[in-house]
Amino acid sequence: MSAEVRVRFAPSPTGQPHIGNIRTALFNWLFARHHGGKFIVRIEDTDQTRFVDGAIEAILDGLKWLNMDWDEGPEVGGPHAPYEQSNRLELYQRLSEQLLDQGNAYYCYCSREELERLRRSNRESGSYSAGCQCRRSGRAGAVGEPVTDDDRVIRFAMPESGITRVHDLIRGDVEWRNELQEDFVILKSDGFPTYHLAVVTDDHLMEISHVMRAEEWLPSTPRHLQLYQAFGFEPPEFAHLPMITGTDRAKLSKRHGATAIGEYEDQGFLPEALLNFMVLLGWSLDGSTEVVSLQQIIDNFTLDRITKSAAIFDQEKLLWMNGIYIRDLSAEGLANRMQEYIPRTLNAEERHYLRGIAPLVQERLKRLDESDDITAYFFGELAPDYDPAILVQKGMDAPGTLAALQAATDALNTTTPDGDFGHEKLESMLGEVGANLSLSRRQFFGLLRTAATGRTVSPPLFETMEVMGRDRVLARLQEASRKLQPTV
RNA sequence: GCCCCGGUCGUCUAGCCAGGUCAGGAUGCCACCCUUUCAAGGUGGAGAUCAGGGGAUCGAAGCCCCUCCGGGGUACCA
Numbered sequence: 001m002s003a004e005v006r007v008r009f010a011p012s013p014t015g016q017p018h019i020g021n022i023r024t025a026l027f028n029w030l031f032a033r034h035h036g037g038k039f040i041v042r043i044e045d046t047d048q049t050r051f052v053d054g055a056i057e058a059i060l061d062g063l064k065w066l067n068m069d070w071d072e073g074p075e076v077g078g079p080h081a082p083y084e085q086s087n088r089l090e091l092y093q094r095l096s097e098q099l100l101d102q103g104n105a106y107y108c109y110c111s112r113e114e115l116e117r118l119r120r121s122n123r124e125s126g127s128y129s130a131g132c133q134c135r136r137s138g139r140a141g142a143v144g145e146p147v148t149d150d151d152r153v154i155r156f157a158m159p160e161s162g163i164t165r166v167h168d169l170i171r172g173d174v175e176w177r178n179e180l181q182e183d184f185v186i187l188k189s190d191g192f193p194t195y196h197l198a199v200v201t202d203d204h205l206m207e208i209s210h211v212m213r214a215e216e217w218l219p220s221t222p223r224h225l226q227l228y229q230a231f232g233f234e235p236p237e238f239a240h241l242p243m244i245t246g247t248d249r250a251k252l253s254k255r256h257g258a259t260a261i262g263e264y265e266d267q268g269f270l271p272e273a274l275l276n277f278m279v280l281l282g283w284s285l286d287g288s289t290e291v292v293s294l295q296q297i298i299d300n301f302t303l304d305r306i307t308k309s310a311a312i313f314d315q316e317k318l319l320w321m322n323g324i325y326i327r328d329l330s331a332e333g334l335a336n337r338m339q340e341y342i343p344r345t346l347n348a349e350e351r352h353y354l355r356g357i358a359p360l361v362q363e364r365l366k367r368l369d370e371s372d373d374i375t376a377y378f379f380g381e382l383a384p385d386y387d388p389a390i391l392v393q394k395g396m397d398a399p400g401t402l403a404a405l406q407a408a409t410d411a412l413n414t415t416t417p418d419g420d421f422g423h424e425k426l427e428s429m430l431g432e433v434g435a436n437l438s439l440s441r442r443q444f445f446g447l448l449r450t451a452a453t454g455r456t457v458s459p460p461l462f463e464t465m466e467v468m469g470r471d472r473v474l475a476r477l478q479e480a481s482r483k484l485q486p487t488v
Numbered sequence: 489g490c491c492c493c494g495g496u497c498g499u500c501u502a503g504c505c506a507g508g509u510c511a512g513g514a515u516g517c518c519a520c521c522c523u524u525u526c527a528a529g530g531u532g533g534a535g536a537u538c539a540g541g542g543g544a545u546c547g548a549a550g551c552c553c554c555u556c557c558g559g560g561g562u563a564c565c566a
Contacts, residue, residue, distance in 0.1 A: 010566095011566090012565080012566050014565080014566070044566070046565090046566080047564095047565055047566065049565085050565065050566080108564095112563095112564085115563090115564095119562090122490090123489055123490075123562095124489085153564050155564095168493095171493070171494090172505095174492070174493080175492095176491070176492075177491085180490075180491060181491090182562080184563095185563085185564050187564085188564040189564060190564075192564085194563090194564070194565085194566090195565075195566050199566095214560095215492095215493065215494085215559090215560065216559095216560055216561070216566090217560095217561090217566090218492065218493065218560075218561080219491070219492055219493090219560070219561040219562075220561075220566095221492095240493085242493095242494085243559080243560075245559080247499090249558065249559065250558095250559075251559080251560075277500090280500065280501080280514090281500070281501095282500095282501095284500090284501060284502070286502075286513095287501065287502025287503075287512075287513065287514095288501090288502070288512075288513040288514075289513085289514095290500090290501095290513080290514050290515085304505095307500095307501080308493080308494060308495095309493090309494050309495065309559095310493095310494070310558090310559065310560090311499090311500065311501090312499060312500080313499095313500095314498095314499050314500060314515075314516085316499080316515065316516055317499070317500065317514080317515045317516075319515095320514090320515060320516085321515090323527095323528090327528075361527095362528090363527055363528040363529090364526065364527045364528080365527095366527095427524095431524095434524095440524090441523095441524050442524055442525080443524090444524080445524035445525080446524065446525065448524085449524075449525065450525095455525090456525065456526090457525055457526045457527090458525070458526075459525095459526080459527085460524075460525090460526095461524060461525080462524090
């Protein structure tokens with residue numbers, strides 16, 4: 001094996017990168033980092049009709065978001081530039097000519113109708129006759145003729161017998177009978193190469209040591225191997241990764257809901273959580289450890305621990321893991337991340353306030369996009385409007401609730417001037433008030449919670465009050481009394 | 489149709505290559521504990537005759553054969 005490990009992620013800019021694409025990138029990146037090799041990004045934009053504007057940026061953004069840096073490729077350049085196949089056309093055309101000269105390829109003038117008829121009859125007869133008539137017709141291009149022409153393509157002439165075998169690093173030996181392989185197009189009539197020619201050309205030129213790609217590419221491997229042989233290039237190692245599917249076990253596509261990597265960022269998933277979760281789809285450290293640090297992953301990322309079977313992307317488990325990573329953040333770190341999901345701009349004072357709120361909501365957050373809602377009632381002098389009916393606890397009535405509210409307000413006013421408004425003090429003091437009213441903790445604290453936050457669910461009451469501060473809490477208790485007044 | 493890959497709790501997986509503990513862990517679900525709500529945490533439970541069937545073996549999830557099911561490919565798409 002050659003000394004340096006060089007792997008690549010070669011996406012087509014045909015849309016938003018989805019989980020499957022990114023997972024493939026991740027495995028390549030991890031493999032490179034594990035071996036101290038190079039990770040290369042190459043843009044496979046050989047289909048002009050499917051090119052989507054902004055797709056390249058979306059792909060690169062996805063890699064950056066997950067902190068996967070590349071050693072060669074767009075933006076960073078490298079010794080094998082350019083890294084966009086559309087800028088390497090002469091290369092493919094020159095190599096096509098070489099194959100033509102060697103007799104390994106030929107011009108094909110068949111129309112789509114002719115080809116369809118040919119394939120249909122092959123299927124019906126059950127036998128396969130390789131290639132179209134062009135292969136034997138002698139209508140080869142004259143020497144010196146341009147390789148591109150509007151109505152002809154160049155096809156690779158597959159051997160008519162023998163076997164092509166690949167030793168896949170994940171699947172073991174896989175072989176195909178050459179006579180069953182079709183003469184595939186290598187250069188389209190518009191002068192662009194097909195995937196097969198381009199990938200072999202560039203993987204060789206860029207000195208790729210291991211081709212790690214999704215399993216859907218396994219059937220085209222014999223074509224690539226034959227190209228390597230025809231060119232006299234030494235083929236790289238191959239490793240076909242298990243696919244990630246939707247819940248129906250079918251290949252990921254638009255109809256599977258949220259699959260684009262950008263959507264996960266929008267929904268408030270932490271990149272480190274998504275990365276940890278994704279690597280577990282097809283790879284495991286030891287079968288029992290689920291939360292694994294990036295360094296641990298890199299240190300232990302070997303091909304022999306990669307699964308063969310496809311995996312369903314389970315959103316529920318991702319959610320769980322995201323919660324783990326959220327709880328692992330420092331208060332400062334969490335506050336900073338939350339801020340990005342709060343639409344309005346916070347001033348310095350509010351940012352400091354949020355820093356205090358963060359620890360309270362930390363273990364209640366599963367996704368960062370809940371940040372705005374879960375902190376909403378902390379801001380503002382008064383709580384967001386709510387139905388006064390929710391102030392009245394089970395087993396209580398409006399007058400009783402009003403009286404309890406008043407007792408709490410009095411206690412807060414008399415016993416906490418501007419000194420201790422800590423949660424422990426609040427708990428002992430208000431606990432006593434509730435007891436004197438012979439209310440259960442559930443009742444008394446429940447109504448105080450609602451009065452203070454406008455909600456029936458919140459972080460622990462006294463810590464919430466402490467963070468909110470005396471003035472805000474008092475204002476809200478008064479507001480609660482006011483709201484309740486008319487109903488009495 | 490043809491070619492190729494795969495098949496262990498609902499889901500992600502360990503174990504398979506170098507046969508021999510009640511097939512382990514996690515998630516999700518249920519229950520209980522903790523508890524001022526919601527979470528988080530703790531404990532326990534249900535959940536897989538290892539796709540099915542043969543075979544060699546004292547012994548198979550593991551090795552061999554057949555079948556079934558699922559997926560991928562079968563484009564001048566990648």
